[in-house]
Amino acid sequence: MISIGERAPSFFLPDTSGAMHGPAGPGPTVVCFTCNHCPYALAWHERIVAVAADYAPRGVRVLAINPNDAERYPLDSLEAMRARVARGEFDGVPYLRDESQEVARAYDAKTTPDLFVLDSDGVLRYRGAPDQDHDDPARNAAWLRSALDAVLASAAPDPAETPPVGCSIKWRP
Amino acid sequence: MRVELLFWAGCPSHPAALSDLRAALSEAGLDPESVIVREVRTEDEARAEGFVGSPTIRVDGRDVQPAAGEPLGLTCRVYRRRDGRYSPTPDPADVRDALRTATEAAHARHEGRIA
Numbered sequence: 001m002i003s004i005g006e007r008a009p010s011f012f013l014p015d016t017s018g019a020m021h022g023p024a025g026p027g028p029t030v031v032c033f034t035c036n037h038c039p040y041a042l043a044w045h046e047r048i049v050a051v052a053a054d055y056a057p058r059g060v061r062v063l064a065i066n067p068n069d070a071e072r073y074p075l076d077s078l079e080a081m082r083a084r085v086a087r088g089e090f091d092g093v094p095y096l097r098d099e100s101q102e103v104a105r106a107y108d109a110k111t112t113p114d115l116f117v118l119d120s121d122g123v124l125r126y127r128g129a130p131d132q133d134h135d136d137p138a139r140n141a142a143w144l145r146s147a148l149d150a151v152l153a154s155a156a157p158d159p160a161e162t163p164p165v166g167c168s169i170k171w172r173p
Numbered sequence: 174m175r176v177e178l179l180f181w182a183g184c185p186s187h188p189a190a191l192s193d194l195r196a197a198l199s200e201a202g203l204d205p206e207s208v209i210v211r212e213v214r215t216e217d218e219a220r221a222e223g224f225v226g227s228p229t230i231r232v233d234g235r236d237v238q239p240a241a242g243e244p245l246g247l248t249c250r251v252y253r254r255r256d257g258r259y260s261p262t263p264d265p266a267d268v269r270d271a272l273r274t275a276t277e278a279a280h281a282r283h284e285g286r287i288a
Contacts, residue, residue: 039251042259167249
């Protein structure tokens with residue numbers, strides 16, 4: 001488990017076309033554990049993709065990671081991930097497969113979605129939900145945006161941590 | 174009228190669904206405490222119940238938002254609101270419609286017996 005202010009675990013995971021991605025880079029990174037079958041992840045999805053588009057010009061990258069056990073939850077298979085990417089649902093956001101679930105375990109991810117904002121040094125600055133209400137698009141991922149604004153200004157996000165809300169990660173038996 | 178809410182504890186949406194359901198019952202002049210709440214604990218139970226995800230609300234045995242071809246199992250159910258948004262709970266308007274339909278059907282049966 002990592003705490004706010006600690007360096008987050010590094011990783012390299014393949015996206016739906018096999019290209020490898022990791023959090024190392026010149027700017028902040030949002031690591032977003034998500035999936036295909038969870039209504040909370042789906043309800044927040046467009047707001048998170050909008051954040052990726054809005055903050056890309058400021059050097060922010062958003063990496064979406066699906067860690068779920070696809071044997072028990074076939075909607076989270078690599079094929080199903082590819083289908084969503086092909087439909088344009090992840091425009092500007094690499095959709096990565098955490099087949100071993102090691103990255104989700106290293107981050108102690110709890111739910112889909114569960115967000116981790118890393119600064120340009122790879123230090124965890126925010127962890128939790130995108131905003132207060134999955135059911136209200138007008139919330140506009142305010143917690144995530146606020147955290148990124150703070151990190152880009154070299155300030156501490158407030159709040160720095162919120163409870164992740166969503167479906168439990170589907171661990172392998 | 175038999176109103177059931179089936180849930181799986183691994184999904185956090187059932188308290189909100191139960192609250193919405195009780196509000197819809199109150200609006201319809203029905204007893205909000207009449208909901209039969211049942212937990213589905215295992216995959217075997219899910220198959221036996223025809224459970225496609227949590228929460229599932231049935232009025233007189235009919236799903237308030239019938240699921241077409243969804244697999245049975247312990248999962249969070251994905252609903253679509255009437256405006257197209259994804260949601261972990263059914264649209265309250267669908268719940269109200271299901272209650273209204275069941276009430277009208279009950280009245281029709283009652284009047285049929287009287288006639």
